[in-house]
Amino acid sequence: MQRNPSMIRFGKTSELFSLIPPKKAIIVTSETLYRQALEMFSYSGLNAKEELRWIRVPDGEACKSFSVLETVCRNMIDFDANPDTVLVAIGGGSLSDLVGLTAHLWMRGIELVLVPTTLLAMIDASIGGKNAIDIGTTKNLIGSFHLPRLILCDVSWLETLPLKNLLSGMAEAIKHAAIDSEEHFRFLEGIANSEKPLTEIQAEVWEELVQRSQQVKIRYVDADPYDNYLRHALNYGHTFGHAIELITEIPHGFAVATGIGMANALAVSRGVLDPDIAARIDLLLHNLGLPANVEEASAIAGCNISPSTICDLIRADKKRRGESIDFALLHKIGDVRIEPIAIQYIAEFLET
Numbered sequence: 001m002q003r004n005p006s007m008i009r010f011g012k013t014s015e016l017f018s019l020i021p022p023k024k025a026i027i028v029t030s031e032t033l034y035r036q037a038l039e040m041f042s043y044s045g046l047n048a049k050e051e052l053r054w055i056r057v058p059d060g061e062a063c064k065s066f067s068v069l070e071t072v073c074r075n076m077i078d079f080d081a082n083p084d085t086v087l088v089a090i091g092g093g094s095l096s097d098l099v100g101l102t103a104h105l106w107m108r109g110i111e112l113v114l115v116p117t118t119l120l121a122m123i124d125a126s127i128g129g130k131n132a133i134d135i136g137t138t139k140n141l142i143g144s145f146h147l148p149r150l151i152l153c154d155v156s157w158l159e160t161l162p163l164k165n166l167l168s169g170m171a172e173a174i175k176h177a178a179i180d181s182e183e184h185f186r187f188l189e190g191i192a193n194s195e196k197p198l199t200e201i202q203a204e205v206w207e208e209l210v211q212r213s214q215q216v217k218i219r220y221v222d223a224d225p226y227d228n229y230l231r232h233a234l235n236y237g238h239t240f241g242h243a244i245e246l247i248t249e250i251p252h253g254f255a256v257a258t259g260i261g262m263a264n265a266l267a268v269s270r271g272v273l274d275p276d277i278a279a280r281i282d283l284l285l286h287n288l289g290l291p292a293n294v295e296e297a298s299a300i301a302g303c304n305i306s307p308s309t310i311c312d313l314i315r316a317d318k319k320r321r322g323e324s325i326d327f328a329l330l331h332k333i334g335d336v337r338i339e340p341i342a343i344q345y346i347a348e349f350l351e352t
């Protein structure tokens with residue numbers, strides 16, 4: 001894979017066809033976003049419904065399946081797609097995962113353009129070239145690396161994004177800021193302290209937030225394009241987070257926020273993180289309306305989360321090596337390190 005050749009543009013979705021020829025494009029979007037996309041393209045003077053080739057797929061995670069992949073490919077046959085076709089994904093991370101894999105497989109690889117419509121997709125899923133579909137309840141089992149040629153970020157999509165999804169993206173933004181720098185972290189604290197609801201944040205502020213966050217991910221992706229080791233730092237908050245998500249089925253970002261708080265408590269217990277910094281990160285999560293510990297996640301989920309269930313899931317984590325697991329631990333803001341921690345230590349930590 002080349003070193004991050006994706007071009008990132010901030011602008012309006014209606015500008016897309018000044019960047020790629022409409023005749024080459026096949027656009028994949030979801031049932032819900034289709035109407036919104038048509039309206040946005042109407043500003044470009046294009047009769048988007050008639051002049052463009054559209055494929056509509058189910059919303060959210062439901063599109064990440066073999067059957068939807070096959071449907072998209074069959075639609076592409078009907079549209080006479082060829083090696084010059086540019087596949088465009090307009091949607092969140094689920095849709096870009098599906099379309100990225102399709103672009104990778106179609107005639108052994110065609111150009112991919114992403115128009116991310118969720119905060120999570122803008123700052124995370126669209127960056128780094130990873131894509132995947134699920135098999136049954138096992139997430140992201142079948143996937144590849146396929147970098148987009150262009151990522152067009154139009155933050156006006158965030159105006160219709162439900163608060164729950166905005167918060168999910170914010171958890172990843174906090175993760176990026178915490179592992180990046182004091183200055184980046186203070187930028188997010190400023191947003192939280194302004195007491196403005198997330199739904200009222202101005203476009204320029206979203207653009208700055210997205211840009212800052214993307215740069216952090218790009219830095220790790222460039223250092224480790226195939227996710228072999230350094231990129232594992234991006235798992236900060238995710239080892240506990242994935243376990244919490246599986247147990248409670250709370251939204252991904254809520255689970256990641258809980259995982260960040262728990263990973264910080266673990267780092268404090270090992271004497272590598274100042275408790276005041278852990279408290280400061282908890283405060284930012286709370287100020288935005290996110291949980292930061294098991295009790296708060298349990299209250300949101302309305303169920304009990306037992307330490308032994310978390311530990312069993314961590315034992316099954318792919319980052320486990322024998323009796324220990326590679327854990328991304330924060331030492332201070334802007335300093336995250338991957339360290340092996342004995343599963344036994346984690347079990348005892350969770351019981352305290």
Ligand SMILES: NC(=O)c1ccc[n+]([C@@H]2O[C@H](COP(=O)([O-])OP(=O)(O)OC[C@H]3O[C@@H](n4cnc5c(N)ncnc54)[C@H](O)[C@@H]3O)[C@@H](O)[C@H]2O)c1
Pocket residue numbers: 030032033059060061064091092093094095097117118119120121124125126127128129130131132139140157158159160161162165168
């Ligand atoms: N490839 C990667 O590197 C990577 C990284 C992180 C996450 N992911 C994947 O991303 C997926 C989660 O993505 P997501 O959080 O973006 O959610 P999503 O794509 O599942 O979308 C969630 C819901 O929001 C709706 N939606 C999307 N944009 C909207 C908008 N602007 N207005 C109103 N509704 C909108 C969708 O239709 C859907 O119902 C997971 O499958 C995860 O595995 C991939």
